[in-house]
Amino acid sequence: MIKILPLLFLMMSCSSPKTVSDNSFSIIHKSEIGGSDKPGHLLIQDNEAYIQFIESLKLDESEYANFLKVDFKKKNVLVLFQGQKNSGGYAIDIESVSNNDNTIVVKKSEIGPKKGEIATTVITTPYCIALIPKGNKLIIE
Template identity: 45%
Template sequence: MNKLIPFFILILTSCAVPKPVVTNTSFSTIYKSTNGGTENAGYLHITNNEDYIKLIETLKIDESEFNKLVVVNFKENDVIVLYQGQKTSGGFEIDVEKITWENKILLVTKTEIVPNKGEMVTMGLTSPYCITIIPKTNSIKIVQ
């Protein structure tokens, strides 16, 4: 019987339950605008401060807003910019609805707002975009 005790201890300790993997699904949209985006719909994944500063310098952002945007911790986070593309009127918006992980791919679910038919909107070209802080990742997939 004494010889079986070490055997049972070995079996019980080798059958440990694996610890669940905790993945960060927090995000924060820090800026949205209807003007200043790109002509075509798409996204830009920024992983370092230098590229981020270059981006926000090209956008038509008020100086008071600019100072709030430059504070991003790129050791823990990345930035994603979603572009809705050029539109012929106002009433359009784009934003991040949620993020989830699938294997090691960050799935970014976007939401796009379009004006209702017959709704009063401003007439003129717009190009909506949003800037969102996301967890650090090597791979992103945009879903709708």
């Protein structure tokens, strides 16, 4: 019986790469105004680029406290842009983050106004800023 356990352990450790749910992401900031006119994303991997991005948002100084210092050895900053919309009621968010063999897979969630719902008539550019784990590759679904 004792000889079987190491063999069983070896067989289990040689299995194919697993997808690991990594709930270590956190949303730093979300807004309906101030994002990019085009849908897409921005991956920030160093402090200098992060500071430049924050300054480009033209936020009130009181909001800077929301942008904590990021340890770029462990995390990256991901910015998701929903693009320009012709009314309020739109938002973009992260549903989940998983790590599949050092590939970070981010599932995003895009929200729009419901049919028949009254929405403000204003041009919006929703975006979401989040901390995500580091990885060799990033896939956004």
